[in-house]
Amino acid sequence: MANDTFSALAHPLRREIVERLSGGPATVGEVTRDFGVSKPTISRHLRMLEEAGILSRVIVGRTHRLALRPEALAEASDWIESQRERWERLFDVVGEYLEERSERR
Numbered sequence: 001m002a003n004d005t006f007s008a009l010a011h012p013l014r015r016e017i018v019e020r021l022s023g024g025p026a027t028v029g030e031v032t033r034d035f036g037v038s039k040p041t042i043s044r045h046l047r048m049l050e051e052a053g054i055l056s057r058v059i060v061g062r063t064h065r066l067a068l069r070p071e072a073l074a075e076a077s078d079w080i081e082s083q084r085e086r087w088e089r090l091f092d093v094v095g096e097y098l099e100e101r102s103e104r105r
Helices: 002-008 012-021 028-032 039-051 070-104
Strands: 055-060 063-068
Touching (some): 002 039, 002 070, 012 063, 028 039, 039 055
Antiparallel strands (some): 055 063
16 A cells, blocks of 8 residues: 555655665675664664565565565555646646636737
8 A cells, every 4th residue: 555655665764775675685684784773673674664665574584674565665666756747737738727717818
């Protein structure tokens, strides 16, 4: 659901995690290095991204590898694109109206 994606991306730390994972799968330690927050805080942020379907986690022994799930981001991107197209059409209509109005004067 796109709303879950937007909620998950609302926090700058979660956006940074997504940005770091855009380079490819990585361990939790690699992705969250130098954040300066507690492990429980990191866990909460990762859980929210997982629940929104933005990332997946594979556990092998004690190693947790994270990867982006591009389809979740694609759904949000599609929604943004549809909104952009809608607003462009509305602005075109307003622009045409203003042009007609100024030509009448």
